[in-house]
Amino acid sequence: MRKSELLVEVAKNIGIKGTINVPDGLWGYGKIKYDEGKCIGCSKCEVNCSEGAISFERIFDLPKIYEAEKSDGSLKKDRIVALIKSLTLKKPKNPINVPELVEGYGNVKIDLDKCIGCGNCQRYCTGKALKVEKILEIGGGN
Amino acid sequence: MGDKVGVFICHCGGNISKYINMEELTKYALTLENVPVAENYIFMCSEAGQDLIKDKIAEYNLDRVVVASCSPKFHEPTFRRTLQETGLNPYYLAMANIREHCSFPHSDEPDKALQKAKDLVRGAVARAKTLEPIEKKKQIMNKDVLVVGAGIAGIQASLDLADAGFKVYLVEKDASIGGNMPKVLKTFPTDDCAMCTVSPKMNEVAAHKNIEILSYAELRECNGSMGNFEVVVEKKARLVDERKCVGCGDCMAKCPSKTADDYNQIGQRKAIYIPFPNALPKVATIDTSVCLQITKGKCGVCKKICPADAVDYEQKSQMVKLNVGAIIVATGYKEYDPSIKGNYGYGRYPNIITQMQLARMMDPNGPTEGKIIRPSDNKEPKRIVMVQCMGSRDDKPTGRKYCSRVCCMIALKHANLLKRDCIKDSQIDICYMDIRAFGKGYEEYYQRVQDLGVRLTRGRPGEIIGTDDGSNNLIVRVEDTFTKEFKEIESEMVVLSCATDPSDGTKEVAKVLGIATDDGGFIKEFHPKLRPVDTSVEGIFVAGAAQGPKDIPDAVAQASGAAARTMALLSSDIAEISLDKALVNKEECKGCDICEKTCPFDAITMVDLPEGRKAVVSEALCHGCGMCAANCPTGAMQLRHYKDNQVLAEVGALIGSH
Amino acid sequence: MSDFEPKIITFCCNYCSYVAADTAGTRKEHYPANVELLRLPCSGKVDILYILEAFNKGVDGVLVTGCRKEQCHFMEGNYKAEAKVMFLKDILDEIGFGGNRLHVQFMSAGEPDEFVRAVTDMTARIKELGPNPVENKK
Numbered sequence: 001m002r003k004s005e006l007l008v009e010v011a012k013n014i015g016i017k018g019t020i021n022v023p024d025g026l027w028g029y030g031k032i033k034y035d036e037g038k039c040i041g042c043s044k045c046e047v048n049c050s051e052g053a054i055s056f057e058r059i060f061d062l063p064k065i066y067e068a069e070k071s072d073g074s075l076k077k078d079r080i081v082a083l084i085k086s087l088t089l090k091k092p093k094n095p096i097n098v099p100e101l102v103e104g105y106g107n108v109k110i111d112l113d114k115c116i117g118c119g120n121c122q123r124y125c126t127g128k129a130l131k132v133e134k135i136l137e138i139g140g141g142n
Numbered sequence: 143m144g145d146k147v148g149v150f151i152c153h154c155g156g157n158i159s160k161y162i163n164m165e166e167l168t169k170y171a172l173t174l175e176n177v178p179v180a181e182n183y184i185f186m187c188s189e190a191g192q193d194l195i196k197d198k199i200a201e202y203n204l205d206r207v208v209v210a211s212c213s214p215k216f217h218e219p220t221f222r223r224t225l226q227e228t229g230l231n232p233y234y235l236a237m238a239n240i241r242e243h244c245s246f247p248h249s250d251e252p253d254k255a256l257q258k259a260k261d262l263v264r265g266a267v268a269r270a271k272t273l274e275p276i277e278k279k280k281q282i283m284n285k286d287v288l289v290v291g292a293g294i295a296g297i298q299a300s301l302d303l304a305d306a307g308f309k310v311y312l313v314e315k316d317a318s319i320g321g322n323m324p325k326v327l328k329t330f331p332t333d334d335c336a337m338c339t340v341s342p343k344m345n346e347v348a349a350h351k352n353i354e355i356l357s358y359a360e361l362r363e364c365n366g367s368m369g370n371f372e373v374v375v376e377k378k379a380r381l382v383d384e385r386k387c388v389g390c391g392d393c394m395a396k397c398p399s400k401t402a403d404d405y406n407q408i409g410q411r412k413a414i415y416i417p418f419p420n421a422l423p424k425v426a427t428i429d430t431s432v433c434l435q436i437t438k439g440k441c442g443v444c445k446k447i448c449p450a451d452a453v454d455y456e457q458k459s460q461m462v463k464l465n466v467g468a469i470i471v472a473t474g475y476k477e478y479d480p481s482i483k484g485n486y487g488y489g490r491y492p493n494i495i496t497q498m499q500l501a502r503m504m505d506p507n508g509p510t511e512g513k514i515i516r517p518s519d520n521k522e523p524k525r526i527v528m529v530q531c532m533g534s535r536d537d538k539p540t541g542r543k544y545c546s547r548v549c550c551m552i553a554l555k556h557a558n559l560l561k562r563d564c565i566k567d568s569q570i571d572i573c574y575m576d577i578r579a580f581g582k583g584y585e586e587y588y589q590r591v592q593d594l595g596v597r598l599t600r601g602r603p604g605e606i607i608g609t610d611d612g613s614n615n616l617i618v619r620v621e622d623t624f625t626k627e628f629k630e631i632e633s634e635m636v637v638l639s640c641a642t643d644p645s646d647g648t649k650e651v652a653k654v655l656g657i658a659t660d661d662g663g664f665i666k667e668f669h670p671k672l673r674p675v676d677t678s679v680e681g682i683f684v685a686g687a688a689q690g691p692k693d694i695p696d697a698v699a700q701a702s703g704a705a706a707r708t709m710a711l712l713s714s715d716i717a718e719i720s721l722d723k724a725l726v727n728k729e730e731c732k733g734c735d736i737c738e739k740t741c742p743f744d745a746i747t748m749v750d751l752p753e754g755r756k757a758v759v760s761e762a763l764c765h766g767c768g769m770c771a772a773n774c775p776t777g778a779m780q781l782r783h784y785k786d787n788q789v790l791a792e793v794g795a796l797i798g799s800h
Numbered sequence: 801m802s803d804f805e806p807k808i809i810t811f812c813c814n815y816c817s818y819v820a821a822d823t824a825g826t827r828k829e830h831y832p833a834n835v836e837l838l839r840l841p842c843s844g845k846v847d848i849l850y851i852l853e854a855f856n857k858g859v860d861g862v863l864v865t866g867c868r869k870e871q872c873h874f875m876e877g878n879y880k881a882e883a884k885v886m887f888l889k890d891i892l893d894e895i896g897f898g899g900n901r902l903h904v905q906f907m908s909a910g911e912p913d914e915f916v917r918a919v920t921d922m923t924a925r926i927k928e929l930g931p932n933p934v935e936n937k938k
Contacts, residue, residue, distance in 0.1 A: 042734035076777030089896035104775035242825030661910030768845030
């Protein structure tokens with residue numbers, strides 16, 4: 001059993017309900033969240049994940065990008081996405097394969113079962129697209 | 143941001159003004175925002191034209207300049223200089239190519255040409271406003287020179303430079319210096335002995351205190367820029383110690399392994415060889431592909447017999463690093479391989495040979511000791527047909543579109559030598575498309591050959607077929623295009639005048655140096671008329687047949703030209719490198735490493751700074767291609783002079799809807 | 801056929817297609833006047849941003865030209881340009897804009913005929929497709 005799961009068990013047993021906010025500086029609890037809208041496709045998360053929980057796919061997931069939170073628009077990549085949106089005549093349904101030699105586009109797949117919340121991906125993520133959500137769901141009411 | 147852009151429109155003496163209404167275009171330019179002045183003039187590149195630009199810069203206090211004229215490939219440097227002379231940064235210039243891209247191709251549609259010229263001027267003005275100054279970096283000029291290729295052109299260039307006091311590294315791929323010239327026996331139009339001309343030059347090179355020869359060596363790497371090139375040359379392993387070998391040839395006599403003679407192109411040579419008697423350095427080289435000691439691990443005859451103990455099977459190739467300020471490419475040509483085309487049966491019929499093979503036969507020091515013998519039966523042929531334009535002036539994919547320039551004279555020279563010296567009672571026929579005897583004394587030579595009774599038939603043979611009587615004779619079928627008569631000429635030997643191809647080394651060296659080649663694979667000159675020995679890269683020059691087919695006088699003249707250009711460059715103590723290279727905005731760089739992966743020249747390194755991981759560009763290594771910028775996801779990496787805002791300003795203005 | 805005159809932007813490599821276009825001009829070869837050329841140091845400098853921006857500004861077609869395979873002055877810029885164009889074509893198809901408004905063509909500096917053919921074909925192709933569909937809606 002992982003440290004975080006153990007903690008949830010203990011919390012449940014002593015009667016804590018709802019969620020716990022994990023304090024800053026304390027790693028090993030919580031799960032990663034990926035924001036495709038911010039990802040700049042460097043693939044460093046994959047290389048630096050010690051648990052093999054992250055795989056970087058050469059896929060530009062257009063439908064997801066459309067749904068993603070708008071970033072502040074300061075990067076070239078944001079301008080590109082905005083332009084794609086403005087040229088859209090029909091909503092995209094399929095992800096696009098990213099050919100060899102094209103860099104800066106990709107999709108991150110996370111195996112949450114393997115994630116130990118160490119935060120390495122967050123530290124290496126150049127686009128600030130990966131974040132460990134430092135919340136522990138204890139469950140059992142709110 | 144520039145807010146006072148002057149627009150200067152050139153008539154090009156009618157080349158532009160004949161098709162585009164200059165007054166309309168000038169009026170239009172004045173309607174553009176931030177354009178206080180627009181002028182048109184007959185020749186903007188002339189001194190008066192440049193003075194006009196200078197005057198207007200002063201009068202209107204202009205901070206950016208647009209010149210609408212011919213291609214920037216011609217006069218961008220001219221107008222940059224004009225700006226510089228007024229104190230403006232030379233990169234404050236934008237050009238609209240209204241000649242090559244407008245008046246010429248759209249000469250049939252003056253209205254559309256005018257409209258497009260307006261678009262181009264609008265695009266250039268928009269771009270001009272965004273242009274930023276680019277400074278030059280000053281470096282100490284390295285005064286040494288690398289000459290690649292030691293044929294007659296490389297030798298001449300090296301001698302000129304060395305005589306002027308410059309240190310020269312002369313790199314030759316083959317075992318001996320000399321290139322093709324020692325093979326051709328005699329030179330037209332004087333019929334003097336090629337070896338007697340080139341051999342003293344080879345010796346002079348070897349003895350010159352300012353020249354270091356690196357033979358049996360190849361250029362592997364080149365970095366840096368004009369004034370400071372860093373090159374890596376691989377000195378291949380001869381398996382013979384150059385310092386010990388005395389060139390006695392005992393090893394060659396005893397070596398048991400033979401292979402095709404790549405120097406003579408007929409006959410065979412030994413696995414350990416000295417390519418020709420006057421070779422320089424006169425040392426043996428082991429051909430590792432056929433040496434029994436190397437391929438099978440047993441033999442060792444040469445090592446046993448060598449009186450100087452020079453053979454060293456363990457010798458390794460060596461990487462030599464050199465620093466030079468300029469490079470001359472003189473990598474030469476090779477004869478087109480007629481089996482590529484295959485139409486005349488070269489390789490199938492034994493008695494079809496090439497002009498170079500014939501030249502080697504005529505050489506008293508050559509493989510047949512000067513005897514002309516046909517390969518099938520070693521008999522002297524009495525009837526010989528020469529076929530011109532084998533592969534030249536041929537727009538099929540297997541052919542070469544260009545005229546190879548020397549083959550007509552080579553055929554005439556060989557016909558002359560055969561009739562006068564070798565086989566006096568022979569009948570020589572030459573089938574040709576046109577005889578091009580354009581050089582000094584060439585036409586007279588052509589006349590003399592005709593007077594000897596050499597028969598010329600104007601026509602490209604349709605086919606050559608073998609006779610079926612067992613004689614191995616050949617029948618050349620050709621239509622005489624003067625008389626419209628079909629001829630069948632029976633001959634004992636056919637000699638093909640093959641096209642000139644760039645040497646294999648030419649292609650390899652062009653790739654290593656990053657210099658442009660033309661569609662024939664020859665080195666492309668910077669400007670066909672005005673800068674014929676400059677290449678696309680500053681500080682790299684070209685000489686001889688590497689630039690295109692040429693005869694010996696032209697190759698030598700061009701070599702001296704390239705040497706003179708090199709000296710002009712190296713006469714300055716400071717190398718100025720323009721910084722139109724990639725640039726990182728450190729604040730925007732997120733350290734994703736994509737640019738580092740993208741750069742084909744390893745010019746970018748990632749550095750961990752206190753403020754985070756950042757990309758750093760080496761200005762010496764950056765070639766200014768901009769691929770890093772195109773791949774940068776954040777926009778932090780930009781190519782100076784082609785920044786995103788500069789390109790997009792032009793894109794938007796060209797489209798013109800906004 | 802309508803009298804629709806498409807506007808086409810051609811991104812040119814400084815070492816091949818720009819020179820091919822210069823030579824085509826010098827030889828007085830005619831090609832449609834609606835093709836505007838923009839010079840870049842290498843086709844590898846062509847940015848997805850530039851192509852999208854051009855379409856967004858209303859251009860009807862974008863042609864990217866680069867050196868023939870194995871002939872890039874900077875080793876692989878042409879391959880990178882081709883990959884980008886293929887990627888963007890897929891995107892433009894997926895969003896219904898039409899990837900066939902974007903095209904990549906390789907040529908050497910010594911092939912002015914190839915340049916003329918490329919821009920002539922491109923113009924014919926875009927004429928058939930009609931005006932920029934987004935610009936048309938505006």
